[in-house]
Amino acid sequence: MASRFTGWKNMPIAAIIPWPGSTRENDRSSWRVLKPVIDQEKCVRCRMCWTYCPDGAIVETDKPYTTKSGRRYRITFEIDYRYCKGCGICAAECPVKAIAMVPEEV
Ligand code: SF4
Numbered sequence: 001m002a003s004r005f006t007g008w009k010n011m012p013i014a015a016i017i018p019w020p021g022s023t024r025e026n027d028r029s030s031w032r033v034l035k036p037v038i039d040q041e042k043c044v045r046c047r048m049c050w051t052y053c054p055d056g057a058i059v060e061t062d063k064p065y066t067t068k069s070g071r072r073y074r075i076t077f078e079i080d081y082r083y084c085k086g087c088g089i090c091a092a093e094c095p096v097k098a099i100a101m102v103p104e105e106v
Pocket residue numbers: 036052053054055056057058079083084085086087088089090091
């Protein structure tokens with residue numbers, strides 16, 4: 001059988017990100033089997049999850065939060081589940097294990 005490959009110049013263009021932030025235009029919520037949940041008591045606001053999330057699904061808000069032990073934060077990180085695909089990178093990178101991946105409820 002003859003090869004259909006006729007050279008790289010004839011390959012269709014793919015995997016292009018045409019403009020910054022284009023990933024936020026796609027709702028990926030239906031992809032998830034597990035979803036990340038942030039334990040605000042454990043979170044130390046380090047931004048690692050925000051940095052590593054490939055889909056910009058972690059949002060820094062200016063909501064203040066005081067832990068039960070009295071530690072005060074001026075910001076809170078939340079998940080925007082419209083864009084979260086449930087990959088678990090945020091949970092793997094969180095240095096204090098403040099993110100749990102829990103089953104998506106149908
Ligand atoms: S599970 Fe993946 S897509 Fe969802 S917030 Fe974490 S890193 Fe982002």
